[in-house]
Amino acid sequence: MSEPIWGQGNPLLDAHRDGDINSAKCLIRAHPKLASRRINRQGQTAMHYICDVADATTVKALVGEVPPEFLCSLRDNETRNLVHMAAEKGKEEVVRVLVNACPKLIQGLTSLAETPLLVALKNGQIGCFFALMELLQQPQYIDWMELLNRRDWDGNTLLLIAVSRKQAQMVGALLSYKQRNGDRVVDVNSTNNLGSTALDLHIQHMPDANDREISDILHEAKAKRGHELRRCHEGQSVQKMIEKFFLENSDIMKKSLLLVVFIFIATDASSSLSGLSSIYPIEHPAEILTINVKDMIRCPSLLPAVFYAIMADTVTFLSSMVMILVITWSLSTKCSLCYRAVPLLLTVAVLVRCVLVTKTIMPKFWMTIGPHKIPSFLAVWLFDLPLLFLSLAIWLMGKYVLILPKLP
CATH class of the missing domain: 1.25.40.20 (Ankyrin repeat-containing domain)
Known part of the structure; x- marks a missing residue:
């Protein structure tokens, strides 16, 4: 002074x-x-x-x-x-x-x-x-x-300064300090404002009698070059972005997956329903058969086989369309009502098509319940209702079982 x-x-x-x-x-x-x-x-x-x-x-x-x-x-x-x-x-x-x-x-x-x-x-x-x-x-x-590990104005730590000044004793001392879990206290791969690590600075300052000793110390501490760290950090950043995306959108991803599954099931059921006419040719009997509901329950063979095929396809199709509508509605919660109404209108249109196809291929007969006579076209929907409720009950039960383990 x-x-x-x-x-x-x-x-x-x-x-x-x-x-x-x-x-x-x-x-x-x-x-x-x-x-x-x-x-x-x-x-x-x-x-x-x-x-x-x-x-x-x-x-x-x-x-x-x-x-x-x-x-x-x-x-x-x-x-x-x-x-x-x-x-x-x-x-x-x-x-x-x-x-x-x-x-x-x-x-x-x-x-x-x-x-x-x-x-x-x-x-x-x-x-x-x-x-x-x-x-x-x-x-x-x-x-x-x-x-x-404190940095100065240029981003240099104690280790970076010791390496750049070829102070092997200081480098060895800094990297010898360890935490209780065995990890090194000093970050051997810290970078300055130019992105240089201790190993980068060591390679830049060539050569000296202390170089060999510092080189051995840094390699023993698993020091890396700056470009190696950047490549590693870029890969980790992409992985973290993907993990963050799936974590933040896990609910949407699950619903989207279910939506695809139900669309596939509905499409398959619709195709099966449309193709029944080629498997079971449409007949036009001279006299329309009348069957009592009790006889139908006692002897299911009284009904044409196509009736059961239609019933299976329609209940599958209707259940899938209901689930598609529910999932689509929940996925579009942030959209305006006009956009949310589009899936509803499409669902109605597809259901109308299903009804028309069913009416075309349905064999004609009457089903009696007490004094009432019901045409076969309405009978199939009457039989579908219990199956639809059963499907809904199974879905609710499955949802309850999945939520139950998460409850405190």
Whole structure:
């Protein structure tokens, strides 16, 4: 630090220059603002100057006279605190004194987003770096792992700086720290603002005697190139997008799948119904048969076989069309009523076609229920009703069984 240009007339600095520590202690205790006075154009305070030129004993005596919060508030124009200053100058014992007096100083950031660890590493102060690492592992620093991966203004972490400056000892030390689960504390594949990883920077700075040692350390830690990470991240991003799409639209996907299944069943039933005339030729008997419903129940063979085929096809078709209408209606909840009415009109049109085809191929006979006579065309729909209700009951039962396990 340059000699203070505005320090004249500061009793604290005068007492320090005279070596009168007791007077300095009394002054800083009674007038803490003397320590916060600016002494040069860089905005450094009197306490910055003392930490730069004094020994650890003097610094310890003075910082013990002021609250920790006061020490944390002392910053220069680049927002560097007292520990930044001591770490830059390699004053290991002063660093220990300051951090013990105010632990929050170790988390301070400069205007370039540099922690004291980054400042020590950039200035090659190995002793201060390891002193800070030792202090960081004390119980009060619950976020010390986050500090080891903190980035500066350029996005460089401690590992990236150590690799770019070929500081093999620092690289090995950083990658040796592990969590309780065995994972490394420092992210070996972190990237800076240019997208370069530690391995990229290592390859860019060729060659040196330390290169081999750093190369072995990085490969043991499974370091990757930046383009490998980007390719991996792109693949993961696409996979996450697909998973997110299916997760967010799972209900729609299920309904769409059911819709396709019921459309296939309805189409098959309609085709089967239309083709019955080729299997069972239409007959025009001279006399229309009359059958009592009790006789039909006792002896089903009294009815033509085509009647049962028509009944099976129509109940299948009607059940499928009802489900198609319900699913389509639920899928179009966000649409206007005009658009939602389209599936309803189409369903009605298809049902009318089904009725006309059924009437064409239905054999003519009468079914009597008490005093009432019902034509065969209406009889088939009368028999379809119980089957439709049975299908609905089975569907509701299945839905209830699927929901029941999810209930608390």
